[in-house]
Amino acid sequence: MKVTVDEDKCCGAGQCVLIAPEVFDQREDDGIVILLDAEPSERLHVPIREATSVCPAAAIVLSETA
Amino acid sequence: MNAPSSVLVVGASAAGLATAEALRRKGYQGGLTVLGAEPHLPYDRPPLSKQVLSGTWEPERARLRPQAALSALDAEFVLADPAVGLDTAARTVHTASGRALRAGAVVVATGVRPRMLAGQADLAGVHVLRTLDDALALRADLLDSSRLVVVGEGVLGAEIAATARGMGLEVTMAGPQPAPMAGQIGPSVASLLAELHTERGVRLRLGAGVSHLSGHHGRVTGVCLDTGEVLPADVVVVAIGADPVTGWLTGSGLRADSGLVCDSRCRAAEGIYAVGDVARWHHDRLGTSMRLENRTNATEQANTVAANILGDDQPYRPVPYFWTDQFDVKIQVHGVLPAGAEVTVVDGDLASRRFVALYRHDGRVTGVLGWNMPKQTRLRRQEVVDALPDLAPALG
Structure with a gap:
């Protein structure tokens, strides 16, 4: 799984950090998403899929190539 | 698990799409149909009043998912065909073009219409x-x-x-x-x-x-x-303001009262659920019926509804959240901010126009508001979560 984030779309809600704190964080100054791990290990895939779906700005995109 | 053989989601916006996605994410392999009144594939509404209106974004940029993600969902999208009636017992939705769509479970995600x-x-x-x-x-x-x-x-x-x-x-x-x-x-x-x-x-x-x-x-x-x-x-x-789109449910036997009335599991009747702006459900932790018109409610509620369709028995107990962007200011709110609440700045300050404020009612935290401090605001969310059982009096 490859994770990409669209900083321009990100609205800084922080939902992704609440669900998958090992993969996402927020910048201190403006709250925009920081991607900590672009190719996370398999045990994180379930929360990452949830974070992707729950993101209120549709700013996370997954490519599921193995 | 006693999953239905098919699910029909009535509404192809954020809540409808999120329900379909949550079903698949939880392993559902049955038939999935998403019925939309508008001709467009699912798009996001918050950018409409900002980036789309200003022209900063082409309309396509507001699309909620790329084509590949929609294809991977393995759902049939029936668009430009509003629902006009529901036969509750038969779980059959009738559409403006004359379709009759029957499913094992029906999810009402028809949103609201402006006054x-x-x-x-x-x-x-x-x-x-x-x-x-x-x-x-x-x-x-x-x-x-x-x-x-x-x-x-x-x-x-x-x-x-x-x-x-x-x-x-x-x-x-x-x-x-x-x-x-x-x-x-x-x-x-x-x-x-x-x-x-x-x-x-x-x-x-x-x-x-x-x-x-x-x-x-x-x-x-x-x-x-x-x-x-x-x-x-x-x-x-x-x-x-806007009113829930429930007119098409007239004659269904379901109760509409400023939203489709649901129990604490977001269920309006056996096999019929509601999600998003249209859903009025019973928040059992707060002891009150609620309907939330905000973006994160659409996806969080979808998660609970999908789980319940698949045989779970989850109450829906969100901490309300909304945000707004105006000029260069981002305001974010977790929880509720009742009239007459005491407001205390706990991070940053008003003068620099970067702050986080806690709202208290009768001495108890009910909500947190951030003004251009998104991360710091989110870090305070837990205080609202912890106070959730005490929020009921503040909701009056």
């Missing part, structure tokens, strides 16, 4: 903003005009005013509250927001109701206030 002023439909130049087509029509009209009056001082009205001002229009905001969003964020922070709008050149005519629209040769010319003042306008946007 209008009397006479609005007969005047050119008067807009609402809910759909992508609404946003593009408003944008086209604004590009050709110089004076906009926004009727409505809530979240949507304030966002439209800010965006239109950024596009160079003369903008006037009218509405009965004393300051923009006063009902949502309380008088003290709302007065800061009024300052912001005034500094950026938005003319505020607040504290008075709108009596009627005036027009000439079928085109709007102004907005008349209760005070007798007339606000001249080339274009008017009416943003005075």
